[in-house]
Amino acid sequence: MSWLKRKLFKKKISIAVVGIGNAGCRIGDSIIHHLRESRITVKSLAINQSDNFQPKMKNYEDQWWFNKNITSSDSNLDSVYKDLTMKEMEFKDKLEKVVFYKKNDRRDEDDLALHLIVGSGGGTGSAGSMIASKIITEITGDPPTVIFIVPEKDEPSLVQYNAAKALHFLGFDFKGPQSPILLFDNEKLLSFFENEEAKTALEQSNEMLAETMTTTILAALQESEHEEYNAGLNDFFLSFTKEAYGLGVIVYLDKEFETLEQAQNIRFSDLFFNELDKNSSLTADVTRAKKGYLAISTPTTYQSTFETRKIVKRFERGDIRIALNSIEEPFLTIRGVLTGIHPDYVDRFWDILEKGRDSRKENIVSEEKIRKSFISLSS
Known part of the structure; x- marks a missing residue:
């Protein structure tokens, strides 16, 4: 066995998944299932006020219901934050069992x-994410990556307020952990399942998110086997660290062609940027991403006219990795994450903050505070 093969054989990939609140627990459960199916080492923890929500979690190793007397979810971030703060030591004990390393290890x-x-x-999802990210940062010395499901584009509401306050604390408050944040907007995705019942549509959307994350990780693993020192995999994990300042978006695209010949006559770059806008309101400005990873499966005959480097150049200053896989059917699929996008370029982010501010008639965060924050386009 060569030195390089021994190095690849030793590589250990470990992922901890902490699902918080009703939506976070459900989506986290799907992510855990996909990761384990791919034989990736996983630790997991579900956090919610009570266990009185459906569906029951099946894949978590541990669960913490911190307020079993509550029979329904509490939508008030401030009251949940106060409750969790009083139980912070118990919270920390739970999280210490989930992390894979501690500071200075x-x-x-x-x-x-x-x-x-x-x-x-x-x-629970907002307050719990805020406190959990702070505790994990204290334990490990590194901020965790936060996948945040953004609220629907409705009128100002308590949910908009919660999301705005949590997102500001998680990524842009100097007192917060300054975590990498991956935004997932399922509003357009849910419209694809409009003929389904609401519960079924939501489950399919959650499954898409879980499958996207796992496919991206596996693509990075597969490509890294062909590169010395596993450069592809290290670049992938770097996309999820505090070095990827700013916001990230989760990218998913499915395109079916009538024939392979039809696929061959379409410019990929045009398809990529045009089709993404149909899936998510977050992807309009992905060209600003600095880091990320895309797993792309293309029809075989389409492969001959496909130049990945041209796509990469469309990202202004990024280190965007691409893993390609050819398939026989006339389908094109893209799964991935793009990170390091300055919030100025994500209109949906500002929309959430504005509605959040309006919902409580108070200035949760001013534009100048974030625009002058540590995030810099030149970094």
Whole structure:
């Protein structure tokens, strides 16, 4: 066995998934299932006020219901935050069992660990994500990556307020953990399942998110086997660290052609940017991404006219990795994450903050505070 093969054989991939609140727990459950199916080492923790919500979680190793007396979810971020703060030591004990390393630990360079928090704009999802990210940062010395499900584009509401306050604290408050944030907007995705019942549509949307994350990770693993020192995999994990300042978006695209010949006559770059806008309101300005990873499966005959480097150049200053896979059917699929996008270029982000501010008639965060924050386009 060569030195390089031995190095690849030793590589250990570990991912911790912490689902918080109703939506976060459900989506986290799907992510855990997909990761384990792919034989990736996973630790997991579900956090919610009570266990009185459906569907029951099946894949979490541990669960913490911190307020079992509550029979329904509390949508008030401030009251949940106060409750969790009073139970912070118990919270910390739970999280210490989930993380893969602690601050100042000696870590093998062959080990890669990622800590993921999945939350949303509910009271528990928002407050829990804020406190969990702060505690994990204190334990490990590194901020976790937060997958945040953004609220629907409705009128100002408590959910908009929760999301705005949580997103500001997680990524842009100097007192917060300054975590990498991956935004997931399922509003347009849910419209694809409009003929389904609401519960079924939501489950399919959650499954799409889980499948996207896992496919992206596996593509990075597969490509890294062909590169010395696993450069592809290290670049992938770098996309989820505090070095990827700003916001990230989760990218998914499915395009079916009538024939392989039809696919061959379409410019990929045009398709990529045009089709993404149909899926998510977050993807309009992905060209601003600095880092990321895209797993692309293309029809075989389409492959001959497909130049990946031209696509990469469309990203202004990015280190965007691409893994290609050819298929026989006339389908095109893209799964991935793009990170390091300055919030100025994500209109949906500002929309949430504006509606959040309006919902409580108070200035949650001013534009200048974020525009002058540590995030810099020149970094």
